[in-house]
Amino acid sequence: MFVQHLLxxxxxxxxxxxAAQQAVSSYALTPGRFWSFVAxxxxxxxxxxxxxxxxxxxxxLGIETGRLGAALALGAGLVGAVxxxxxxxxxxxxxxTGGGLAGGGVAVVxxxxxxALGGLALVRARRTA
Numbered sequence: 357m358f359v360q361h362l363l364x365x366x367x368x369x370x371x372x373x374x375a376a377q378q379a380v381s382s383y384a385l386t387p388g389r390f391w392s393f394v395a396x397x398x399x400x401x402x403x404x405x406x407x408x409x410x411x412x413x414x415x416x417l418g419i420e421t422g423r424l425g426a427a428l429a430l431g432a433g434l435v436g437a438v439x440x441x442x443x444x445x446x447x448x449x450x451x452x453t454g455g456g457l458a459g460g461g462v463a464v465v466x467x468x469x470x471x472a473l474g475g476l477a478l479v480r481a482r483r484t485a
Contacts, residue, residue, distance in 0.1 A: 384454060388447055392459025394438030399463045402433030402470020409477035422481035426474045433470025440464035 409425025441464025447455030 381448050382403050386454035386456070388443060388454060388456030389459060390456075391439065392443045392456035392463055395436045395463035396459055396466060398432045398439060398469055399436030402429045402431075402436055403428040403466055403473060405432065406424030406473025406477055409414060410473055410480065422477060426481055429474030429477065431474075433467045433472075433474055435467070436470060437464050437467025438455075440467055449458035 405425050406429030409422055440460040443456045444461030444464065447457040447460060449455070449457070451457055468481075480483055
């Protein structure tokens with residue numbers, strides 16, 4: 357409250373402060389964006405591997421990949437979700453500032469979906485074994 361009062365009394369318009377916060381280019385790869393991309397990638401690996409483990413519990417060569425795929429999906433999804441949550445927690449709190457807030461949110465959702473698919477595949481693999 358004190359800082360806002362100080363800025364208003366100094367005669368600095370609020371638009372200047374908003375422009376100063378968004379000084380990062382839309383195409384710049386900031387650390388927040390980088391880590392949100394890494395977390396999105398891990399969450400996406402969890403979703404794809406979990407879906408494949410759920411759809412095909414036995415591999416093409418007859419080797420049972422259900423448990424391995426389920427465990428990989430659980431691990432990748434969990435790391436992706438936690439990484440996304442860390443990015444969301446440490447971002448600046450505004451979209452478009454380069455903190456990775458949007459990407460972190462996407463990573464949390466993808467990671468949780470990967471964990472759910474991996475868990476379902478693991479339950480199915482244990483039931484058939």
